[in-house]
Amino acid sequence: MNEISIPLSELRRKQPRFAGLESGHRACLGCGQALAARLVTEAAGPDVMISNATGCLEVFTTPWPESAWRLPWMHSLFENAAAIASGMEAAMKAQGKSTKVIAMGGDGSTFDIGFQALSGMLERNHNVLYVCYDNEAYMNTGIQRSSSTPHAAATTTSPVGKERMGKRHLKKDIISIIAAHHVAYAATASVAYPSDIRKKVRRAMAIEGASFLQIHAPCPLGWGHDGAVSIEVARLAVQTGLFPLIELERGELTGAMPLRTPKPVAEYLKAQQRFGHLFKDDPRALEELEHLQAIANHHIEIYGLRGDGVDSYDSEGADTVRRGGIRWA
């Protein structure tokens, strides 16, 4: 196990090069979650303590006696990452320390099993950043549907058959539910936009109180695409309006990454096997495609994503990435 013995002040100075999650872990090729976790810890810096819910991240980073973490890290259970983080934060407060607590979990632990503990942590306004790596199903147990799985997506528990076209229900609108707690900051992000993740993590780190970040993170195995195209697939989710990048402060929408010319959802869906049944000769497929396009259109409408002309807010969004991006926000 690695030990950091230089002072924190020195580490803070070196922050941009700090890696909280080292390479050598056992994530799959193209894993969106591994990339997102690295970006979050880089941006958060070394004076951090992590509460990690059960899931892929916990499993692939800590096969005993190895650990990929350079941060104090604890995994307790699937559904209590937010409560563990609450306790850590209370301890830091009791000890008069400023160490920031970050809780992390997948969509299963955030949207479903750990939802109550998360709501409690937000309501009590603990000084914790909760990061949800949203890959839209229970990937660690073998791709079962969660309440985050998009409508019509095929998983092992929402398979396609004579009677079914994948998941029957809608993806839970978690960010609105989080925002309804009136926390100081809640935002969505995507691994396709690393500088945006860094910016949002730093924003959240500066807040004294509860904040929330939902990061869209492709799972090549679960979504059915090559690991080499994870970023492209994630970017299409944003560019079609299916996964809008937004910021909410005290429940109010304060920022959204505009889309100049939203792409049709089919471009995003056809890149993944989980939506393969939507491109077969089947009248139901057309109907589901229309539903999904309607969801994207609804996002574009309610979040005002369709920007026209020069948009002063569009500095770190899609266009920035198309230009090659900027290394540090």
Added chain:
Amino acid sequence: MPQMLEGSQAIARAVALCRPQVVAAYPITPQTHIVENISKLVADGKLHCELISVESEFSAASVALGAAAAGSRAYTASSSQGILLMCEVLYNIAGLRIPLVMTCANRAVGAPLSIWNDQQDSMAVRDAGWIQLYCSDNQEAVDATIQAYRIAERTELPVMVCVDGFVLTHTLEAIEMPNQEQADSFLPPYNFARALNPQHPTSIGTLVSPDFFPEVRHSHHQALLNAKAEIIAADQDWAKITGRSGGGLLSVEGDPDAKVGILSIGSVVGTLRDAISEFPESGPAKLIKLRSFRPFPSEALLEACAGLTELVVLERALSPGSGGIIGTEVRAALAGVEGAPRIHNFAVGLGGRDIPLDIYPRLMEAVKSPSPATFAIFDVNLEKLPEADR
């Protein structure tokens, strides 16, 4: 100078004497008075700690776990359904070897719904890997709470102090409250060697493959067995400071030459003391008070049973389809021991059923039976049941 205090109030004050830094709890009868009293101590500025009122017992245990792992002394309390909701976290706390203390205000587990006392809740989590100490009165509950922190922190094992709900928690008793100097001289500040710290980052709660898992379980089991010495030492050292001993792992009172022994746990012991003095004509009995159920004191039990021909085991829970829980463990400890007493196992006081003083003559009569009761629920009135259920 003894003070008249309600059990919960005394326990809250004992917790405060231990200077906890984080207290997390969720209300459930009959635990509520403990946490209410702690909340008042905080509100009055008599206890400085982070008091976290959470949204479930599951989170109460989790918050305490997170706090203790992050280097702060932590406390929680619960009962019954709350203990069962915590169950997964309780295993986790013990498996991670995090030292913290909780009070279980013992209550029956539903269904059927019952808010009254028995010990099915703490017995349901007996395999979670915690130390479990049972208190026969509120003075013991006060002393055991303070001892529990020292035991937990020296062994890196969590300790559950079990106190009978209502019978103890809601009962006024004359109690000698220790003072802060006594508590401080006994219990040093919390200093958890594996505490999470950005200066020395470690990973707690990793994935363990079959290559290591049995070794982890062995070391946990061994730690509990080794904790017997710490439990005894804590009780002895506390006795040096206050003059009061809780009885170590197990204690024996009554006629040392008696041929009949009655082993019990929790407040039943107090009832039996009264019953024995109330019915001297029923003959003498040795009273064995089991204080530490986990670790289970097999050696001390053998010693206590020397010379007995009959041993009654009274307990406040059962394992349906098997029988008594403590009774089964006592049988296992005495199995194959030459001259071991016959064992008569009864569950008493289930769901708050009153335990009358005449239990003593009735038990003394029952042990004369040529065939001892393998297990029976004492005082059950079969006439209340349909024929098929009797």
